[in-house]
Amino acid sequence: MSARRRLPAGLLPLLARWELVLILLILVAGAWSAVLSPYFLDAANLFDLTKPYIVIGLMALGLTFVVISGDIDISVASTLALTMVIFAQLWHGGANIGLASVIALAVGTLLGTANGFLVSVLNLPSLAVTLGTLAAYRGLAFVILGGGGVTGFPEAFTRLGFGYVGKSLVPVSLVILLLFGGALALLLHGTRFGRYVYAIGANREAARFSGIPVVRVRILLFALSGFMAAASGLLYAGFFGTARADAAGGALLDVVTAVVLGGVDIFGGLGTIGGVLLALLLVATLRNGMGVANIPGSIQNIVIGVLLLAAILAGNLSRAVRGRTVAAEATTQSRIPVRQ
């Protein structure tokens, strides 16, 4: 009994500061990379290693909201592909690149809204709905562009994905990610809408009874996820200089890992934007280090997969600890006589 009590007492403060654990892990991964390669700690490399993960990060930021609200959206990578393909075809057909971008963002929002409608209004499980649209959106992307690719975007556009701010070492895409991160952190942590998201994730029924417009908020969350996927599609086209229907096919693992590893509870109700951004940095550092160490992509995927499982396990553990604390409090409280 006493041993059981001591364990939570030691673990709780540690797990409560999940962000601290992430920072430690990033430092360990960074140190490992620095040992492997003398170039790792080069400022240029440190900034550049984030570039391929901006695309993942933008999708993860949108998914974070959906997961905190207790749902999941596994269609994000397909939404990215479909909006990017539409953008590329519009531009290829002679449309202004700014207009094409705006249309792509609007289409992404619409695709997300479609997910949200099916989940929220028709009350279908988000996993099954987004599994369906994962295939549907990807298939439409292939139907529109086929197996080929569109290239030759103007430099002003590719700079968004590939260029640097002025003559500094800071990638433009990193600035974009941080701007989105900041804005979404404000939305999630500083507004009533953000509190609605947590409330819905913690207990949807209770949220409904306390007057939160649950149906509308859930649609908006999926719309946001679609918008972010479209935004990351534009950066993807800029970064790789090519728009293809099979883009980001294996990205889902990294996106979900960033969200869950960032401390977002997969059952909803908990999580922070800061944690997700840190987890993204951890994944980027790890993959960069493994790349430097010549570890093939397939093994990298195994490592990331194991990391994802470990992150959920850590969450389960902390929930068990919290649950026990709450249960203990409940039993103490139930001894207090209730007066009617």
Next chain:
Amino acid sequence: MTPATRRLSPQALVSLAFRLREGGVLLALIAATLFFALRATNFLTVSNWQDISTDVAMVVVVGVGETMVILTRNIDLSVGSIVGLTAFLSSATLASGRGLPLVIIALVAMAIGAVLGLGNGLLVAWLRIPAIIATLATLSIYRGLLFQVHEVYGSDVFAFQLPHSFLYLASRKVLGVPFLAILALVVAFAGAAALRWTNWGRDFYAVGSNPEAARYHGIPVRRRVLMAFIISGMLAGLGGFMFAARFATVNVVSASGFEFDVITAVVIGGVNVFGGSGTILGVVLGAILVGTFTDGFILMRVSEFWKIAFQGFAILVAITIDALITQQLQEALRRRRRREVLAARDARAPST
């Protein structure tokens, strides 16, 4: 209010709904067959249907396992990777010229699949990781294992390296029916029998309908979920063996995305994604429907890309219809219950 519905017991009403659901898939299948028969040349030939049934066979075999997992309110996204890994292991073993009997190879493939399924089951049932996340991770992990095995082996496996007896499995026909299709029928019958008549098979439905109630009822919920994943892995292993025989060329990306064919067939076939309801007959019909469309698209020279989009929309339509049916059914049962309660009260307290 019609006399017919009033006379039906709740069980009969529910099973009527399921018959209607299966009938819907059958109607869609007939409509699709008619459409392709009119529009696609060579669709109604014997050899085309032999091709379709061979392709459908693999989906059915893996689908029976996936059905059991989805019945328990879980999902197994890793089956494509398990099929790929076991297909490579089976064919590489045969190609390296060890004179093992095919039955042994098939059993070993199933055993390997079962171990991989056990991994999924432990993550979900014991470590309480949501199935979608656990199997998304193992999808990558098992595919990564295949890359490693491939590296050790050194190359892809090609048809000319494989013994004739193995390739003959896929081309062999009994009374015109492909051998692989017969194998799939056997698996489907065994699966349907297990779900209908064994205690553990009935438990899958109970666990999926209401895990809490199942636990209070004394059903070992965790063991049943574990079992469903093991069976799913084992049948994916058998599917891998069949895949190798059918395509004869196996590489690191073999069967990636195959989980989609399987899940589409299962969901179209009426297995509820909320768990707790669905039949193997429906899944077989669903697999044939998907196979018919795939084949019809190819014959009509429709881009294969449409197939992916079609599968996605089919999943959406199927889950929407299922949700509506469930809603109607629940409401009908609730109305009837209310009527019964009122009737009983009236009977007890006659006019005062």
